[in-house]
Amino acid sequence: MSYIDGFVIAVPTANKEKFIAHAETGDSVFIDLGATRIMECWGDDVPDGKVTDFRKAVQAKDDETVVFSWVEWPDKATRDAAMKTMTEWMENPEKADPRMNPETNPMPFDGMRLIYGGFAPLVEVRSKA
Numbered sequence: 001m002s003y004i005d006g007f008v009i010a011v012p013t014a015n016k017e018k019f020i021a022h023a024e025t026g027d028s029v030f031i032d033l034g035a036t037r038i039m040e041c042w043g044d045d046v047p048d049g050k051v052t053d054f055r056k057a058v059q060a061k062d063d064e065t066v067v068f069s070w071v072e073w074p075d076k077a078t079r080d081a082a083m084k085t086m087t088e089w090m091e092n093p094e095k096a097d098p099r100m101n102p103e104t105n106p107m108p109f110d111g112m113r114l115i116y117g118g119f120a121p122l123v124e125v126r127s128k129a
Contacts, residue, residue, distance in 0.1 A: 002036070003076040004119045007069040010060035011109040016042065018108035019067065025105045029097050030071050033082035037072040058113045067109075079118065 011019045020040075027038045043066035046054050054066045073079035089096035099105055 001075065002121055003073045003079045004121060005071040005073070005079065005116060006119055007067075007071075007114060007116045008054055008058055009067050009069075009109050009111075009114045010055070010058040010064040011067050013063055013065045015108040016065070022105055022108055023069075025099050027071075029086075029099050030082065032097075033085060034078040035071045035073055035082070039070050041068045043067060057115055060113075064109075076118075076120070 023040045027035075027040070030038055043054070046066045048055065054060075054068070058066060060066055071079075073082070086100070089100060093101070
C-alpha cells in the first residue's frame with residue numbers, strides 16, 4: 001500500500017513564483033528517489049478557525065499564503081530509503097544531489113515553520129468514472 005508524506009508551510013505571497021521554481025527543482029529529487037506523485041497546493045480557501053487552523057499551525061502572517069503539499073510513495077520502504085538518502089545528504093552536503101543545495105535552490109519560505117509527517121493510508125475511495 002502507498003505511503004504519504006504531508007507538509008504545510010507558510011510562503012510569502014510575493015514568493016509564489018520562487019516557490020514554484022523551488023518545488024519543481026526539489027520535487028524532481030523525490031521522483032528520482034521513488035515517489036510516484038507530488039502535489040503542491042497554493043492556499044485558495046483557507047478559513048480562520050476558532051481553535052486552530054492551517055494558518056495558526058504554521059504561524060502564517062498576513063502577507064503569507066498557506067501551502068499544503070504531499071508526496072505519495074509506492075510503499076513505506078521506498079519512502080524510508082529516500083529519507084535515509086536525504087538524511088545522509090544533510091550530514092554530508094558535498095555528496096548531496098545539487099538540486100537540494102540551499103545555495104542554488106534556496107527555500108523561499110521559513111523552513112522552521114514547516115510542519116510535516118508520514119501517514120499510512122487507512123481508507124481510499126475512488127470515483128468509478
